[in-house]
Amino acid sequence: MSVPDQTSSKAPVSIGRRIFDWLSGFGLATSLLLLLGILTWLATLEQRDSGLYATLNKYFDWKSLYILPEINGKMVPIPLPGGYWVCALLTVNLALGGILRIRKGLKQIPNIISHSGIIILLVGGGVTHHFSERGNLAVGEGETSNVAEDYFEYVVEATEVIDNKPMVIHVIRGKQIDDLNDKVRLFKFPDLPFDLEIAGYLENAQPIATTERAPDNGELISDGYYLQSKPGEKNAEANTAACYARVVERDGTKGGPIILAGASFHPFTLRHGDRIFTLDMRKRLWVMPFDLTLNKFTAEFYDGTSRPKKFVSQVTRTENNLKADATIQMNEPLRYEGLTFFQASYGPPGAGPGQKLYSVFEVVKNPADKWPEYSLWVVVVGLLLQFVLKLVLFIISRFSHEKSA
Amino acid sequence: MKITDFPLRGICCGTIAPAMKSWAFLALMALLSIPSCRKPPAEVVVTETRAHTSKDVAPKLFATSDQRFRDAKPSPVKAETPEGWLAVPATQMRLLNYRFGESGLGEVWVSVSSGSVLDNVNRWLGQFSATKLDAKGLSELRSVPIAGESGVWVESEGDYAGGMGAPARPGYALAGVVADLGGRILTVKMVGPKAEVATAKTTLESYAKSLTIAQ
Numbered sequence: 214m215s216v217p218d219q220t221s222s223k224a225p226v227s228i229g230r231r232i233f234d235w236l237s238g239f240g241l242a243t244s245l246l247l248l249l250g251i252l253t254w255l256a257t258l259e260q261r262d263s264g265l266y267a268t269l270n271k272y273f274d275w276k277s278l279y280i281l282p283e284i285n286g287k288m289v290p291i292p293l294p295g296g297y298w299v300c301a302l303l304t305v306n307l308a309l310g311g312i313l314r315i316r317k318g319l320k321q322i323p324n325i326i327s328h329s330g331i332i333i334l335l336v337g338g339g340v341t342h343h344f345s346e347r348g349n350l351a352v353g354e355g356e357t358s359n360v361a362e363d364y365f366e367y368v369v370e371a372t373e374v375i376d377n378k379p380m381v382i383h384v385i386r387g388k389q390i391d392d393l394n395d396k397v398r399l400f401k402f403p404d405l406p407f408d409l410e411i412a413g414y415l416e417n418a419q420p421i422a423t424t425e426r427a428p429d430n431g432e433l434i435s436d437g438y439y440l441q442s443k444p445g446e447k448n449a450e451a452n453t454a455a456c457y458a459r460v461v462e463r464d465g466t467k468g469g470p471i472i473l474a475g476a477s478f479h480p481f482t483l484r485h486g487d488r489i490f491t492l493d494m495r496k497r498l499w500v501m502p503f504d505l506t507l508n509k510f511t512a513e514f515y516d517g518t519s520r521p522k523k524f525v526s527q528v529t530r531t532e533n534n535l536k537a538d539a540t541i542q543m544n545e546p547l548r549y550e551g552l553t554f555f556q557a558s559y560g561p562p563g564a565g566p567g568q569k570l571y572s573v574f575e576v577v578k579n580p581a582d583k584w585p586e587y588s589l590w591v592v593v594v595g596l597l598l599q600f601v602l603k604l605v606l607f608i609i610s611r612f613s614h615e616k617s618a
Numbered sequence: 619m620k621i622t623d624f625p626l627r628g629i630c631c632g633t634i635a636p637a638m639k640s641w642a643f644l645a646l647m648a649l650l651s652i653p654s655c656r657k658p659p660a661e662v663v664v665t666e667t668r669a670h671t672s673k674d675v676a677p678k679l680f681a682t683s684d685q686r687f688r689d690a691k692p693s694p695v696k697a698e699t700p701e702g703w704l705a706v707p708a709t710q711m712r713l714l715n716y717r718f719g720e721s722g723l724g725e726v727w728v729s730v731s732s733g734s735v736l737d738n739v740n741r742w743l744g745q746f747s748a749t750k751l752d753a754k755g756l757s758e759l760r761s762v763p764i765a766g767e768s769g770v771w772v773e774s775e776g777d778y779a780g781g782m783g784a785p786a787r788p789g790y791a792l793a794g795v796v797a798d799l800g801g802r803i804l805t806v807k808m809v810g811p812k813a814e815v816a817t818a819k820t821t822l823e824s825y826a827k828s829l830t831i832a833q
Binding site: 357359362371374378383400437438480493499 | 659660661662664665667668669670671672674676677681682686687689704706
């Protein structure tokens, strides 16, 4: 009697199945977790030299398919996958392996719940990455503000001024101009009598007068000034973007170059016929749905140091003439209408006794703000169920073992 | 359990044939990476506007480039630029601002300051780690004309550490005039390499004398 050839009788594994097995496999999960650990470690080292914002962008932005790490300013020629995509693959891996592929049964329910919790955390990270906004709102004691300023995004604003008051403020967003270092783009304003051509965008630049220093690289000169590019600041909030703009008339004729710079004190004024317009580059402003008044600000420091012990801002939120008092302090933010106000800092730096202070809040708009907390609770429920189930099964087996003995 | 056991749905086209599921997934992943390959547009229609905020105060219209980029205020003092000096844009702190000397490092500027004459003299001396003066020492300084009034002539040399945290610059010298003009402290300060300051001191003294207060 011949023994049947087991290999030949086994159904061939399809490519789709192999891919599914790989995507849902434990090996992939382990590798991805290891990679995440390595990326986090390398990013922690690199941010000392390159700054936090630049490093986070390099390692974890969705546009970074792969990265080349740098240690002590020297590039390591080992390409590593970008952190965003490692997390995305881990999410797919957990969904396929930890929920779909896992054996189904009562015993696996806690496992599935725990995996779901981690998936919520990872998806929340993705939502935060794509949809959250961060800025700061500075307000002096006794003053009211309704606007936060983005930490990083520079925009170009164009508006007509009538009786010294700005009318409708048109906004060209940062993502529409930040690729224009060596490109030109025409921005059409349907509601204004002209368009703008923007070019020569620099992430960090300073307008320099030709009388201070002659241009080194044939930079474009506008009214005795040109833009000098500077290396990106370690603290990316301190970057001051700039660009050149030209007014384009409806008949296509172009005006001379105009410098628009984040490092400017006043906007450029454009006279068009008998109408007056201003053009400006500034950090993007986002309007709050309510007014925030700073009633009182107090700061306490550890004795003999400038290390903050406690910052407390007593504020009043006013919306539709309804007022509500609140206290914002370190680790106790104000949450309202999808916005979170964290106590960030205060000013002016080195303020003396009796000097009027202002408080600075970090304003965060994040649809996934609470997702890490939800994720934590889901994982806690999963693990709790796991332990309780194990305990119950152990007691049952012990009981039946003793009974049979 | 096989992948084919799970229905995989397209965005708007119902259930995908089982054999295509894994390929559909891979195709989806590939599609996700396409946005970075899109050609940027040459023209954009601007539709975004924003509401007025508490930051939108009346803008300063028709600001000059010096005002836009240096926040320079109209100077309350005026003077002709001496030969060999280069007038550069004023800044918030420097009403009139110049460069001089072959090295390009020499600076002269006119400011209105707070405090007293003695405070300002000692602040300058402190930048060169020189011994500070008392009232008697101040009275012994040479008196020189400035903007139709008189001020005290100050000199020092050594390592100059007046650069807001910048490292001290060795081999530097200071010459300048500090005057109290009816409660306003007017200063004319020259800082640069020692030899260049020594050469330009005479010009500085004439320059301080030639200053006029704008009406």
